[in-house]
Amino acid sequence: MTKKDKEISRRKFIDLGIQGYTGATLAHALPASLLGMSACTTADAKTYHGVCYHDCPDSCSWEVKVENGKVTGFGGDKENPFINGKLCGKMETFPQDITYNPDRILSPLKRVGKKGEGKFEKISWEQALKEVAERLKESVAINGGESVLPFGYMGTQGIIQKAAMSNRFFAKLGASKMAETICGATAITGNFITNGQIMGILPEDIVHSRHIILWGTNTKNSNVHLWPLVLEAKKQGAKIIVIDPFKSATAMEADQHIQLMPGTDVALALGMMHVIIKENLTDTDYIEKYTEGFDLLKEHVKDYHPAAVAGICGLDEDNVINFARDYANAKPSLIRILIGMEHNYNGGDAFRAVGMLPSLTGAWRERGGGLLHMTFEMFGKALNYERFGMFTTLAEKETRTINMVQLGRVLNDDKLNPAIKTIFIFGSNPAVTIPNQNLIRKGLAKENLFTVCVEHFMTASATYADYIFPATTQLEHWDAADSWGHLYVNINEPAIEPLGESKPNSEFFRLLAKEMGFTEPCFEESDIDLVKSLFDTDHPYMEGITFEHLKENGWARLKLPEPFLPHVNGDFGTASGKCEFYTASLEDSGQALPAYKAVEYDNPTLYPLQLLTVKSTKNFHNSSHGNVKNLRKKEGFPTLDISQEDADKRNILNDDEVKVVNEFGTVILKAKIRNRVPSGVVLMPHGYWPSLVKGNSSSNAMTNDRLSDVGDGAALQDCRVEVSKFVS
16 A cells, blocks of 8 residues: 555544554473473474563563464563563463463353353354344344444454454444543543644653653553663663552652642642743743743643642642752653553543643653653554554444443443443453443343353353353464554464364454355455555555564564654644644633642542552453462452551551442452551552452442543542441
């Protein structure tokens, strides 16, 4: 295809992301039980290239050694300089934890018990597909295509298995669309409003920074391949500051931890601006040339004086002042943002305000200065994503979009026209990962809701299914992966034949399309052809990167210019080409400038503690791996972090079992008093499976489905609870 054919706007790519985001020694040997007692020689073994499928910024390249059809070795690719042969702890034993797990579903299942009981019988693929197609045809004929909701998300981040074929199927069916806003949408939208794009400096250039702010990211645990670069910068003299309400593993190793109250990040950023402008620490030349609305911003931040901001954020006034001065004076200064500050009502404005700081101080001028956010925008330019956007041409008409954050409301809304009568769940476990867990369970339990699930295990969501189809794992199918945390594109080869009767997500939708009578040629396209088409591009970032090259090497880094200084001369993605301190297009909504808005609660006296539900576990990834016995043992019983002051008020001792309660539900766990949250805040980990913990409830039983200020993301951290000792 030509460059002209390849053109795609940043906005279109981001919208698609929100709605539709070589012989190295193997790092780890597998236990003898997986070796198959093979008598093969080394010459009989073969090594395959692959990539981790998790929704994670690291998208790790790996290698798989196979003998006689069995995986005998598995580890990170040592030739990839970003991965450097290292996988995170939750993935080091992936083959035995997931692919060869004895609890894995390996044949189609049909429900024989009540919804939620998890009672099923085996059924053939042929019969299961026939019955599902018959029920689907009947329901669509009566209720219309929009009564069908596809609920597929980032259980696999692979470009093919996530949505390449399912998007075609549901477009042809005329189903409702799902807005994938639970994670990243608010962050992306906020940064986009200010800078017109989300890409900042290159991850590797963090080593050139001398003042690194890790804002809302637990880098050591959740971005493990960036962390060594942070440490290298520190070794060369960089100061590391972490901004987080929780004293995370990253905060414990930082030079400074600014422990603000949850949801107040935008106030802190505006307070920094107040100090920087008042003390003439701005880069006047950069502001005049490459920004818009400075005078309006200057007037706006007068209200965010250090004393006011300190009161909002729960900080000392001097902390606010000194933090702002240090940032403005340091060269080069960098702010690393991910998604930690988005899950509250003020989340979008927080990203808008933080995104302004590098332009206020001119930090973009130097290598290692500016903002480091997500990288997937580069892949949007480089790869042939238009090839996958063709599914929209199958739709006979535009259909409605339903926000995944409010799934519980939607499933229980009988007045919705049409009401949801069928849901397909694949690459997701909404009964664990989506807010308002108990309302979702209530909806999934409805007998008049037809539920089809494609899964590896009997998840909390799968127990409500009418039919479950067995999915392949990443070792058993073709795929390709971009990344939102680095610049390496990866290919994933099937290393072994699918176990049992499992099939790729893509094949499930091909087979169901055939059963439904869909005859379009696009439903016949194979996975390997889909992978090859992704690299049908002549964009300069992809020079020399072909399917053949990737099949040989597994990975390749996009060919970006060096040094990469994206905004040294402005060149922002906004309509004006400038960083927008003031966004005129938002005047009518009253959001032209970011602002802190206090959240009002219905029962602040009854529920006095603010609840954080964060990805603080090391051994689970969202809900993935939450059922793996050895990883559950490592992670231990779920705990609630509570301050000494709040524990004393409730006569709670360390390791006491406690009950956390609010209007949405109840969770039982153990108290941990270890000075990791401020007074007035409690924290519980996200990712535990309800069925595997006492009380059969996990963190999202406490969260609401309120939406954030921009991007329609989840304001799930704006919840209040009460805590008491649990008496069985």
